[in-house]
Structures are given as C-alpha cells and as structure tokens.
Amino acid sequence: MTGQALLSAxxxxxxxxxxxxxxxxxxDVAPExxxxxxGPNGAGKTTLFNLLTGFLRPSGGRIELAGRDVTGLPPEQVxxxxxxxxxxITSLFPQLSAREHVALALQSSSGLGWRFWRSxxxxxxxTERADELLAxxxxxxxxxxxxxxxxxGRKRALELAIALALDPKVLLLDEPTxxxxxxxxxxxxxxxxxxRQGRTVVMVEHNMxxxxxxxxxxxxxxxxxxxxEGPYEQVRADERVITAYLGAADAxx
Amino acid sequence: MTxxxxxxxxxxxxxxxxxxxxxARAPGWVRYALLALGLAAAxxxxxxxxxxxxxxxxxxxxxxxxxxxxxxxxxxxxxGHAAFWGTxxxxxxLVAIHAGLPFPLAVLAGALAAxxxxxxxxxxxxxxxxxxxxxxxxxxxxxxxxxANEWRSVTQGENGLQGVPRELxxxxxxxxxxxxxxxxxxxxLGLAAAxxxxxxxxxxVLVGIRDNPARARALGYPVHRYKLTAFVLSGFIAxxxxxxxxxxxxxxxxxxxxxxxxxxxxxxxxxGGIGTLWGGVLGAGIVVRLEDWLSFSGFEAIGLxxxxxxxxxxxxxxxxxxxxxxxxxxxxxxxxx
Numbered sequence: 001m002t003g004q005a006l007l008s009a010x011x012x013x014x015x016x017x018x019x020x021x022x023x024x025x026x027x028d029v030a031p032e033x034x035x036x037x038x039g040p041n042g043a044g045k046t047t048l049f050n051l052l053t054g055f056l057r058p059s060g061g062r063i064e065l066a067g068r069d070v071t072g073l074p075p076e077q078v079x080x081x082x083x084x085x086x087x088x089i090t091s092l093f094p095q096l097s098a099r100e101h102v103a104l105a106l107q108s109s110s111g112l113g114w115r116f117w118r119s120x121x122x123x124x125x126x127t128e129r130a131d132e133l134l135a136x137x138x139x140x141x142x143x144x145x146x147x148x149x150x151x152x153g154r155k156r157a158l159e160l161a162i163a164l165a166l167d168p169k170v171l172l173l174d175e176p177t178x179x180x181x182x183x184x185x186x187x188x189x190x191x192x193x194x195x196r197q198g199r200t201v202v203m204v205e206h207n208m209x210x211x212x213x214x215x216x217x218x219x220x221x222x223x224x225x226x227x228x229e230g231p232y233e234q235v236r237a238d239e240r241v242i243t244a245y246l247g248a249a250d251a252x253x
Numbered sequence: 254m255t256x257x258x259x260x261x262x263x264x265x266x267x268x269x270x271x272x273x274x275x276x277a278r279a280p281g282w283v284r285y286a287l288l289a290l291g292l293a294a295a296x297x298x299x300x301x302x303x304x305x306x307x308x309x310x311x312x313x314x315x316x317x318x319x320x321x322x323x324x325x326x327x328x329x330x331x332x333g334h335a336a337f338w339g340t341x342x343x344x345x346x347l348v349a350i351h352a353g354l355p356f357p358l359a360v361l362a363g364a365l366a367a368x369x370x371x372x373x374x375x376x377x378x379x380x381x382x383x384x385x386x387x388x389x390x391x392x393x394x395x396x397x398x399x400x401a402n403e404w405r406s407v408t409q410g411e412n413g414l415q416g417v418p419r420e421l422x423x424x425x426x427x428x429x430x431x432x433x434x435x436x437x438x439x440x441x442l443g444l445a446a447a448x449x450x451x452x453x454x455x456x457x458v459l460v461g462i463r464d465n466p467a468r469a470r471a472l473g474y475p476v477h478r479y480k481l482t483a484f485v486l487s488g489f490i491a492x493x494x495x496x497x498x499x500x501x502x503x504x505x506x507x508x509x510x511x512x513x514x515x516x517x518x519x520x521x522x523x524x525g526g527i528g529t530l531w532g533g534v535l536g537a538g539i540v541v542r543l544e545d546w547l548s549f550s551g552f553e554a555i556g557l558x559x560x561x562x563x564x565x566x567x568x569x570x571x572x573x574x575x576x577x578x579x580x581x582x583x584x585x586x587x588x589x590x
Binding site: 105162166 | 460
C-alpha cells in the first residue's frame, strides 16, 4: 500500500509540552481518492493537518509525498511540492480582491514575486486563468470585490479557488463546511465532488453526511491515534467507532 | 451549478482600504494632479524655506519612506533604522573625505554599506514579529551606536566627522540653495524606487505577507526571505537619505545613530500616515520644518511640541495626515456620485 500512496505518514507524532496530540499515526492516501479524517474534538485532526502541511514540525515519524521524504520541510516548500491547504478559520487577505487572491496564488510558482523593479500590472497575465478558477467556484461576478466584503460562504469558495490555483497534487481541506447552513453545505459538497476529478483530497470534516457523500476512505482518530480506517460504510458500522464517536450522537436518538 | 456557496448580502460594504489602495483606485487625473503638485512643491521648496531646512526635509523624506516600506507594506516596525541612516552617513562622510569622490558616488557607497549591514540584522530580525522585531532592531542599532562611539580612530567619536566635502565635478555647491537642486534628482529617484517596489509583484506579495503570513506561506511564498529582501531594500533607501544628510551638513555626529533618530523616523511615518508612502514625505516636511521653527524661536522643549502633536494625530487621526485626507476625499467623491 505504501508504494502506491501519494501522501503517506509513518509513526507520525507530535508532542505539546507533555501532551501527545498526534500519536504514532500511519496514514496512506491513495491517488485520486477523497480521504476523510474524522474524530471527536481534540482527536488531533487539525494537528495532523498542520504536520502534513509543514505548519508544525513532527516530534517523530516520517511524511512522504509521492515517495519523497518531506518531513520537517517548511510550509512554503510543502506547498511548492504540490500540497495545497485551506484553513479551518477562513484565512484571506482582507484588502485584496478575489481575483488578486487567485493571481497571487498562480504567481507563487513563478519567480515574478521577486521582481521588485517591475510593474504589478504584469500580474495581469494571470487574469484569464484566475477568472476561470473563479468561475469554477461560482465567484465570477465578485472577482473585483475586496475579500473582506464577501459573505461567509463565498469566502470559503474563494479559499477553494486559491488552493486549486496552486494546481496541487494533494488538496487538504480543513472543515470545508464548518459553520455553514444546510444549503451552503450542499453547494460545497457539489463543488468538492466537481473539483476532486483527477485530484487527491484529504479533508477534516465533522459533518458525517458530508463524509458519506464524498469520502472513499475514512480514518477515524481518537486521542491522537488511528482508531479505524476503511470505507465509509464499514467505518460507520464499526463497533469501536460507534462507541467512541458516532455512538454519542446515535445514542441521543 | 452556476450559483454557489452563498449567504445573502454580498454588497461590498464600506471597506477601509489603505491610503495606497485608495490612491491606486483614484481616477487617473487625480493621481497625475497629485504628482504634478508634489513635483511643483519640491521644485519650489528652497524658495519658501531656508534651503538648509529644505535639504533636511528631502533626506528625512527618504528615511520616512524607507521606514514605511517596512511598517506600512510589510507589517514590520523597525525601531532601529538609525543603524542604516547613520552607517550610511559615516561611510558617505569617510568616502567623501578620504577618496574625494563626487558626492553622489559617496552617497551610493554609504547606501550600499547600509544595505550590506541590513543583511545580517534583517536575517536575525525577520524571524520575529511585532514588538520582538522592534526590540531586535533596536538592540542591533544600539550595538552599531556603541561601535561608532568606541571606534574613535575612524569615527572621531563624540567630535564627529568634520568637513565632509560637497564635491561634484568642481562645481560650487557650498550654497545650500544650489545643493538642494543637486540632490533633488537623487531623492526623486529614491522615492520613485520605493513607489515602484510597492507597486511591483513583489510589493503585492509583501502586502499579502503583512495581512496574513500563514496564508502567504501556504501559497508557497518563503515569507522570511521576502521580509529580508524588503528589509535590505529599506536599509538601502534609508542609507540614501543618511548619506545625503551627511553631505548636507558637511558633518557627521553620533546623533545619526542614536535611538531617538530611529524613533523620530517612526513618528514621521505615523504622523504622515502608515502605509501611504507619500504620507512619510509629508510628515518629514512637517516635523523638520516645525523643529527648525521651534529651535529658531528659542523654544527649549521641542520634543514637548512634536510629541504633543504626535499624540493628537494618533488619537484624532489614526490614519495619519495623508491617510485621513485621502479617506475624506474618498467620502466626498462617494457623496457626489
């Protein structure tokens, strides 16, 4: 399995002052699959995300991207190697327009960002591609608006457009439907199922119906460890998962 | 699917763009009119003020713009920029005295020395943010100050470097009035360079880093290296100002490296408007002119007045003079529409 995984972790561990947030996690993300990470609050999902994207350095273990060791690389290098992420709390540049966001993402793979002696108008070369991506996430009409003026759901869509602009091998989405109403959730699921074509997606998600509709593989984390891994139906029926996580919700009904 | 994730209210609400964005989005004729007005003011200045004061204003304008490049466009508050201003002043003075080069070349040497000094200081400082960045820059600037104080054989210590020549192909530039026009092109070049940096692809990345460094890294931008580059460019521009200041005064004293010089540069930028670029030029004009007027009228506690004005501006016009004025202009324009 390791041989064909696009993104894999072995014995991945992260300690915070005596507290082990991620504990010897093994993970294999198959190419062109949607892999969901679920688990109760504090299970270590976001920490794992931050380890996989270089925002945190692991205390132990190893991360490989397409067979290449990427353990301990800083986030900008991980991003350049093809791992794009969204943030759980919407993370944008308040004063830039939607189009400028996407252009900035498109520019990052070129050396243009260093040209302090050239005009910023050169970034116009990315307009066409930026508009395509904005159209894909349904933001065409709002391309000029400063991002801080966008409604919440639109900001999440813009996050996705930025991540796609990096043309990533792996797309990591941290709770893409967090804080959304039902209608927005449906639209986001539709959007993700469209952009996943030909891509590999890893997502942290609390909403189990979203996981059920999108994920090929589900990894359940609990207290920093992998509890169960497998297809959604199998994981959902697993006794340990029901007790540890889903059980709490099911028991309530 | 054409529509997408959405909740109502997409109407662009009253965003508060920085002065830069505001000017960039102002109609073309407004920008050209402002440019023409600025150039006319620069050409007239030594006719309306003491030429020596006008020269100081030009030097401080470069210094302020250099500080604003970091403070306003990279989100880094340097409290040690006197290190670059002062190092360039000394290097310019030494080169002019000992090598007898035309003063623009001496100034260039000084500015390059400042940029070189900015590499190690910036390398260590950009790993910190906020108050810690300010403290690291202050600490290094203090080190430079003490080195200059102790290294008397070169810097003459408290006596300062005397007799920095204003050599330029044998022309007589002893009159400050003519000297002003001799340095004006250099200053305009420096200001244009700062403008270009801010309006370059690099400048866009800097603003992104200022507003959201984590997001910039996730996009693949090496944030530290960008900040370091901005720091070195800023050190160079501050050095241009400091070198011209040395030639302008024909004398370099330890004051150029003192921490109050760093503080004054920050005050000038805050007064003019952070992140507005031209606000720093305006702030330099006001502060230098005011200080000269106060000292000429025999007023002792100059700091009391400039400090008081600083407090008033910070409390009443948070965006500084330029920032507040451009916000007002924008509101008037919106009302007329």
